[in-house]
Amino acid sequence: MNASTQERRNIMKMISPTPDDAMIVFDGVSKSYNGAVALHETALAVRRGEFLSLLGPSGSGKSTILNIIAGAIAPSSGRIFLNGADVSTVPPRERQLGMVFQNYALLPHLNVYDNIAFPLRIRGASNAEIKQKVGDALERVSLVGYEKRKPREMSGGQQQRVGIARCIVYSPSVILMDEPLGALDKKLRDQLQGEIKKLHRDLGTTLVYVTHDQEEALNLSDRVCLMNGGRIAQLGTPDELYFEPVDEFVADFVGESNLFAGVLRDDYQVELDGGWLLRVRSAQGFLPGERVKVMVRPEKVEVAAPGDASDAHPNRCVGTVNQISFVGGMTRFEVRLADGRTVLVKGISDRAADRIEVGASLALRWAAHNTVVIKANQG
Numbered sequence: 001m002n003a004s005t006q007e008r009r010n011i012m013k014m015i016s017p018t019p020d021d022a023m024i025v026f027d028g029v030s031k032s033y034n035g036a037v038a039l040h041e042t043a044l045a046v047r048r049g050e051f052l053s054l055l056g057p058s059g060s061g062k063s064t065i066l067n068i069i070a071g072a073i074a075p076s077s078g079r080i081f082l083n084g085a086d087v088s089t090v091p092p093r094e095r096q097l098g099m100v101f102q103n104y105a106l107l108p109h110l111n112v113y114d115n116i117a118f119p120l121r122i123r124g125a126s127n128a129e130i131k132q133k134v135g136d137a138l139e140r141v142s143l144v145g146y147e148k149r150k151p152r153e154m155s156g157g158q159q160q161r162v163g164i165a166r167c168i169v170y171s172p173s174v175i176l177m178d179e180p181l182g183a184l185d186k187k188l189r190d191q192l193q194g195e196i197k198k199l200h201r202d203l204g205t206t207l208v209y210v211t212h213d214q215e216e217a218l219n220l221s222d223r224v225c226l227m228n229g230g231r232i233a234q235l236g237t238p239d240e241l242y243f244e245p246v247d248e249f250v251a252d253f254v255g256e257s258n259l260f261a262g263v264l265r266d267d268y269q270v271e272l273d274g275g276w277l278l279r280v281r282s283a284q285g286f287l288p289g290e291r292v293k294v295m296v297r298p299e300k301v302e303v304a305a306p307g308d309a310s311d312a313h314p315n316r317c318v319g320t321v322n323q324i325s326f327v328g329g330m331t332r333f334e335v336r337l338a339d340g341r342t343v344l345v346k347g348i349s350d351r352a353a354d355r356i357e358v359g360a361s362l363a364l365r366w367a368a369h370n371t372v373v374i375k376a377n378q379g
């Protein structure tokens, strides 16, 4: 059974015996434009109430997925289920989804109150209901008192709060956000990330969030769906993507990593090109003789005392410090080994580490369970 058949079975399991688990399901959904594939045939299930990020480089298909959920793009194949119902042919308006865009998409001639009231008015809500719901939404995004302002009289961060209020005001069961913080500076992004996370917790809504910022995705999400070239590269918790990447692309895209090429000798050993034998975490699913990559996260590399022979850290090497940089409370070293490899080391800055200088000789070590075998990229 190939991977996509297995995936499809998992999806079908989610649709039929346990429909309550899945809020959004893609069954074999794809999208092509004049023969150019934007999204390969995809199986995807978003759980009820979860915060799922679509992460990936530019052009990897993130917005395509979001817009197919919203109904703004018609798929070339496959079916879309929302809350158990096939909505493949249901027009966007009737899907009852909330949408937040990067460019805010506010109505410039309407003030804040009327912008937020807009989705309720087109649904024929009474004035009393509108007043109560807009008031509640304004409170949730901390904009009470701004009712009469026009969008142009507000900062980018405030305009996006209006965008979010307009989205949540009619309590959609699914909220879709496409790079909502993309136009804001770093500090404001951090602040609004916290607010979006809290909002999601308070409302319990299913939220699908597009970003190309891996830190943002890891920070916000219950699960991250990493896209690459119109396919899902990996779907998992932030922890799984970081510590158990399925391949080199994922290891490289999510956080920093040391990646070494080699050949699997047995379940617990990889021989790197040039003959260095590394002890690795159990390499289940790989065959002896297979070409693989070995990943060690820089914060898992320790600076060892010279002559250290601890059994817990079978992987050791000695090199010369090539570069040192301080990133916040972290210190980052590049250590050049005699064989030409470079090992990246990251640790919490402390006095001992701060005494290490460029050109110094340094012994490094890391544990076998932090030495992860992953699939090498093809070619």
Ligand SMILES: Nc1ncnc2c1ncn2[C@@H]1O[C@H](COP(=O)(O)OP(=O)(O)OP(=O)(O)O)[C@@H](O)[C@H]1O
Residues within 6 Å of the ligand: 033, 037, 038, 039, 056, 057, 058, 059, 060, 061, 062, 063, 064, 065, 212
């Ligand atoms: N209307 C269209 N016509 C033709 N090709 C399109 C169209 N819309 C998107 N594509 C192509 O589909 C692919 C996926 O696009 P998509 O917008 O989903 O990427 P993305 O991951 O959201 O990227 P970004 O981070 O740049 O927003 C891209 O190669 C893009 O050029």
Ligand SMILES: [Mg+2]
Residues within 6 Å of the ligand: 062, 063, 064, 210
């Ligand atoms: Mg996009």
